[in-house]
Amino acid sequence: MVFGFGKSKTDNKAGSAAAAKPAASPAPADIPQGQMMGLMQDWPLTVNRVLEHAAIAHPHREVVTRSVEGPIIRQTYKDIYDRARQCSTALKEDGVQMGDRVATLAWNTGRHMEAWYGTMCIGSVLHTLNPRLHPEQIAWIMNHAGDSVLFFDLTFLPIVQAIHQHVPGCRRYILFTDDAHMPKDHGIPNLVSYETYIAGKSMDVKWGDFDENTACGLCYTSGTTGDPKGVLYSHRSNVLHTMIGMQPDAIGGGVKDTMLPVVPMFHANAWGITFSAPASGMKLVMPGAKMDGESIYELLDGEKVTTTAAVPTVWLMLLQYLEQTGKKLPHLQKVVIGGSAVPERILRAFEETYDVEVVHAWGMTEMSPMGSLGSMTPEVMALSRDEVVRHKLKQGRVPFGVEMCVKDDDGNIVPRDAKTSGHLMVRGPAVAKAYFRKAGGEILDQDGWFDTGDVANLCPQGFMQITDRAKDVIKSGGEWISSIDIENIAVGHPKVANAAAIGLPHPKWDERPLLIVQMKEGETATKEEMLQFLEGKIAKWWTPDDVAFVDEIPLGATGKINKLKLRETFKDHVLPTVQAAE
Ligand code: AMP
Numbered sequence: 163m164v165f166g167f168g169k170s171k172t173d174n175k176a177g178s179a180a181a182a183k184p185a186a187s188p189a190p191a192d193i194p195q196g197q198m199m200g201l202m203q204d205w206p207l208t209v210n211r212v213l214e215h216a217a218i219a220h221p222h223r224e225v226v227t228r229s230v231e232g233p234i235i236r237q238t239y240k241d242i243y244d245r246a247r248q249c250s251t252a253l254k255e256d257g258v259q260m261g262d263r264v265a266t267l268a269w270n271t272g273r274h275m276e277a278w279y280g281t282m283c284i285g286s287v288l289h290t291l292n293p294r295l296h297p298e299q300i301a302w303i304m305n306h307a308g309d310s311v312l313f314f315d316l317t318f319l320p321i322v323q324a325i326h327q328h329v330p331g332c333r334r335y336i337l338f339t340d341d342a343h344m345p346k347d348h349g350i351p352n353l354v355s356y357e358t359y360i361a362g363k364s365m366d367v368k369w370g371d372f373d374e375n376t377a378c379g380l381c382y383t384s385g386t387t388g389d390p391k392g393v394l395y396s397h398r399s400n401v402l403h404t405m406i407g408m409q410p411d412a413i414g415g416g417v418k419d420t421m422l423p424v425v426p427m428f429h430a431n432a433w434g435i436t437f438s439a440p441a442s443g444m445k446l447v448m449p450g451a452k453m454d455g456e457s458i459y460e461l462l463d464g465e466k467v468t469t470t471a472a473v474p475t476v477w478l479m480l481l482q483y484l485e486q487t488g489k490k491l492p493h494l495q496k497v498v499i500g501g502s503a504v505p506e507r508i509l510r511a512f513e514e515t516y517d518v519e520v521v522h523a524w525g526m527t528e529m530s531p532m533g534s535l536g537s538m539t540p541e542v543m544a545l546s547r548d549e550v551v552r553h554k555l556k557q558g559r560v561p562f563g564v565e566m567c568v569k570d571d572d573g574n575i576v577p578r579d580a581k582t583s584g585h586l587m588v589r590g591p592a593v594a595k596a597y598f599r600k601a602g603g604e605i606l607d608q609d610g611w612f613d614t615g616d617v618a619n620l621c622p623q624g625f626m627q628i629t630d631r632a633k634d635v636i637k638s639g640g641e642w643i644s645s646i647d648i649e650n651i652a653v654g655h656p657k658v659a660n661a662a663a664i665g666l667p668h669p670k671w672d673e674r675p676l677l678i679v680q681m682k683e684g685e686t687a688t689k690e691e692m693l694q695f696l697e698g699k700i701a702k703w704w705t706p707d708d709v710a711f712v713d714e715i716p717l718g719a720t721g722k723i724n725k726l727k728l729r730e731t732f733k734d735h736v737l738p739t740v741q742a743a744e
Pocket residue numbers: 383385430499500501502503504522523524525526527528531557614615616628631637642
């Protein structure tokens with residue numbers, strides 16, 4: 163190829179006057195006026211690309227699972243790919259079509275990952291159910307989602323036995339195990355073991371080849387007021403979120419890394435790691451059902467894990483185990499902590515005692531879920547250690563692909579001055595614009611911003627800091643407790659006039675509920691009586707740690723309970739469970 167006005171270099175060197183003259187530009191008529199479209203390939207962003215890439219580029223990279231049955235199972239991305247394709251064939255032969263919702267009630271395991279891709283890659287929607295919810299809520303969510311198939315782990319057999327009669331639309335149950343471990347007399351219709359379900363099925367199945375905006379995954383969140391809401395991810399949003407997560411200042415990682423996602427696949431896609439690990443070729447270690455300190459340590463050490471991710475409660479259990487045993491973390495380089503604010507003692511223990519970098523992350527189910535991460539800037543690293551810690555305790559900075567601002571009550575964007583707090587708003591290609599089957603639909607403001615329900619400020623360097631929560635929920639061990647559900651049940655007590663539940667700080671669980679009760683005129687009750695009344699109506703771990711009786715529950719101007727005032731009144735109340743946890 164020779165550059166230079168349509169003549170070769172030698173021609174130009176020849177020096178004729180005609181040769182030195184530029185050739186005429188192409189006739190403008192050849193070029194369309196106005197907007198011009200690029201000439202690049204159409205490569206829909208569908209998640210089958212991720213596992214197809216892993217099977218070709220990282221076929222031998224391992225996926226190691228602590229199986230629910232007990233033994234450690236070693237697979238590769240190629241194994242996961244092959245078996246996911248078999249799973250797709252089995253689902254198709256079972257009548258599962260594009261758009262059908264296929265649910266899972268399962269831990270992080272290789273089998274879960276196979277069913278995950280097996281479902282998504284044929285255009286059906288993988289609906290992860292949260293097993294920590296009360297069985298009645300799980301049934302409600304399954305009916306709302308219209309699930310027709312359920313994959314589940316042995317651990318959750320009692321839940322499925324309790325709900326299957328209440329979910330008439332679910333016509334097929336698949337237990338993530340082999341025939342040898344199948345329970346007898348389970349009473350669940352159309353139940354088959356996963357190994358039998360996929361055995362001998364063809365791997366020759368069509369993946370992808372549909373619009374990148376096709377629905378891909380569904381995850382319900384009770385992280386806002388009212389009934390659980392379904393967040394419906396698309397293939398495009400999941401692929402773009404994968405790329406967001408692969409940025410080095412986000413979760414990052416590559417072929418030299420081994421990743422242990424303790425954060426569950428059923429809670430906001432394991433922070434996208436089930437996608438970003440195969441995409442970047444990280445070895446993946448799946449913890450199965452065991453998340454106690456010793457079990458997590460065994461995997462961190464035995465598999466030489468370099469990066470891991472979970473909520474603070476999990477890390478507290480690990481740190482206690484390390485303290486008791488004197489063990490160290492020689493392989494671990496980075497721990498991503500999010501879902502709740504990182505307590506300073508966890509941050510300092512990892513960084514100062516075990517030499518492991520802490521990346522504090524914030525996000526939401528509605529954001530796929532990554533929102534901001536606390537990797538440090540050179541400017542902050544140049545400051546004193548205490549200043550670095552202060553920045554690390556903030557909720558971090560946005561990666562490319564997430565927009566963030568703070569607005570006041572009137573919808574005006576407030577300055578990024580590290581002082582002015584307001585409604586934390588987000589935008590981006592992996593942020594929800596509506597909830598699944600939710601009347602009224604629109605959840606964005608006029609400029610397309612989604613209100614996170616968190617109250618925060620931003621600093622000039624872009625660090626976000628959460629200062630409060632506008633939404634009426636309690637987060638315990640990384641999972642939501644609906645204060646409204648507790649209140650609604652408590653006011654059903656014949657002697658109760660009004661009730662409120664608020665979250666109070668707890669060293670192990672971050673927050674635990676306090677139930678505040680106003681009795682009817684002339685009535686009295688004991689704490690035990692109130693707690694007994696809630697028994698069986700809510701999940702056991704939702705049971706408030708304490709009950710306080712007040713003469714009057716404060717109400718706001720619109721008649722709503724004034725939670726701010728209650729939080730202020732009870733700010734020094736110490737829950738009876740706190741001391742034992744310290
Ligand atoms: P979820 O949708 O269940 O993942 O919950 C998202 C919510 O959890 C956020 O809107 C916050 O209220 C809270 N959250 C998540 N990460 C953090 C964090 N690092 N610090 C404080 N709160 C957090």
